[in-house]
Amino acid sequence: QVQLVESGGGLVQPGGSLTLSCVASGSISVFEQMTWYRQAPGKQRELVASIKGSGARGYADSAAGRFFIFKDNAKNTMYLRMNSLQPEDTAVYLCNMGPSYGMGYWGKGTQVTVSA
Secondary structure, three states, X not given: OOOEEEEOXXXXXXXXXXXXXXXXXXXXXXXXXXXXXXXXOOOOOEEEEEEEOOOOEEEOOXXXXXXXXXXXXXXXXXXXXXXXXXXXXXXXXXXXXXXXXXXXXXXXXXXXXXXX
16 A cells, blocks of 8 residues: 655645645555646546656646646655646645556645635
């Protein structure tokens, strides 16, 4: 079993930035797919950004140009750098690591609130 723990969330003003971290209890080099999702109250969970074991990245349209996903295998950590945050980015952000999207292991999430 691998445990994932997210951190880095908080309250930020519109236009601000945050960097989220997802630390795994074991090596992340075994995972083919690593993904950040978010879920806002009353809304479905949505994919935000993904990175493959090869390093190839993908972004939701809402995140492209503002968010950057990266990983550090040596630290067993995946990150999400979020810039130009807007109120609509308010959500619980969760990380997922496994063989494919939505499979494998999930963290419990970190709350991001964007408000003046």
